Amino acid sequence: MLIIQPTIDGSFTFYSNEFEQAFHSLSGAKEESQKKFVEPCLLVEKAAKNSSLHILDICYGLGYNSAAALEAIWKVNPQCHVSIVALELDETVAKEALKQGLMEIWTETIVDLLAQLAEDKVVDNDYLKAKLLIGDARATLPRDYRADAIFLDPFSPTKCPQLWTVEFISLLAKCLKSDGLLVTYSCAASVRVAMLEAGLKIGATPNVGRRSPGSVAGHKEVGLLSLSQQEKEHLLTKAAIAYRDPNLQDSKEVIEQRRQQEQQNSNLEPTSHWKKRWIATKGLKSKE
Numbered sequence: 001m002l003i004i005q006p007t008i009d010g011s012f013t014f015y016s017n018e019f020e021q022a023f024h025s026l027s028g029a030k031e032e033s034q035k036k037f038v039e040p041c042l043l044v045e046k047a048a049k050n051s052s053l054h055i056l057d058i059c060y061g062l063g064y065n066s067a068a069a070l071e072a073i074w075k076v077n078p079q080c081h082v083s084i085v086a087l088e089l090d091e092t093v094a095k096e097a098l099k100q101g102l103m104e105i106w107t108e109t110i111v112d113l114l115a116q117l118a119e120d121k122v123v124d125n126d127y128l129k130a131k132l133l134i135g136d137a138r139a140t141l142p143r144d145y146r147a148d149a150i151f152l153d154p155f156s157p158t159k160c161p162q163l164w165t166v167e168f169i170s171l172l173a174k175c176l177k178s179d180g181l182l183v184t185y186s187c188a189a190s191v192r193v194a195m196l197e198a199g200l201k202i203g204a205t206p207n208v209g210r211r212s213p214g215s216v217a218g219h220k221e222v223g224l225l226s227l228s229q230q231e232k233e234h235l236l237t238k239a240a241i242a243y244r245d246p247n248l249q250d251s252k253e254v255i256e257q258r259r260q261q262e263q264q265n266s267n268l269e270p271t272s273h274w275k276k277r278w279i280a281t282k283g284l285k286s287k288e
């Protein structure tokens with residue numbers, strides 16, 4: 001069941017009883033799409049220079065990330081041709097968001113286009129070619145798509161580890177153009193290590209409000225905001241052991257058990273030690 005949830009920036013999202021998690025940060029759903037996804041992907045800068053852009057929206061949900069991308073791109077370049085491939089398990093989410101009026105935070109043109117996408121699963125006009133593929137993203141991901149930007153927005157790794165594995169992120173890396181960027185709201189060490197194991201360079205996205213940074217990854221280091229010393233050391237703890245799903249079809253439970261086993265057998269530093277070290281360091285600094 002989807003429960004309407006207000007967020008601090010005045011926009012609304014849903015809470016999922018099934019995943020026991022909200023679809024967006026409660027500090028602001030609209031702000032999250034704009035600041036944690038669209039801005040770090042440099043889509044505005046790319047729109048100013050390109051006549052076409054390709055976006056892969058993993059976990060389309062209500063459609064806020066695609067809406068924020070279209071709004072930002074067409075603001076700087078109304079002639080830009082945009083292609084979106086959106087993957088989503090549950091087709092009722094986008095329809096329900098439209099029905100409940102939650103999409104009204106976006107411009108009318110965009111709401112109309114995304115309403116067509118939710119209904120027909122395809123939009124094909126002069127400026128937008130979009131497809132909404134319903135099913136498990138591990139199966140529906142088009143292996144031959146090449147994106148300028150990939151939004152990776154599943155529920156958190158503990159709720160939906162299937163979409164945070166080395167194997168799935170490796171598939172995403174293949175879908176990224178040589179100068180494309182993959183962004184996510186998560187700064188989990190397991191996610192960042194999965195990106196590194198997929199052969200990508202990683203960086204942090206700027207903090208939004210008082211929230212932790214997210215992550216951005218690409219084939220090149222260019223333009224990536226480097227990780228702080230604290231973040232780098234986080235990647236050397238047990239929390240950094242990545243989720244694995246060798247055949248891209250295991251259940252959440254199997255993927256979790258596999259990781260727990262690997263953590264038990266690991267000699268890496270316990271993450272609680274890293275945390276204590278950094279709390280102590282911060283305490284010292286604040287008194288200096």
Ligand SMILES: C[S@@+](CC[C@H](N)C(=O)[O-])C[C@H]1O[C@@H](n2cnc3c(N)ncnc32)[C@H](O)[C@@H]1O
Nearest residue numbers: 059060061062063064065088089136137153155
């Ligand atoms: C955090 S929400 C995404 C919010 C969305 N990006 C937005 O802007 O509204 C996570 C979404 O992942 C979807 N999901 C869960 N498991 C999935 C899977 N295996 N494949 C594709 N989508 C999945 C959920 O139905 C939910 O809509």
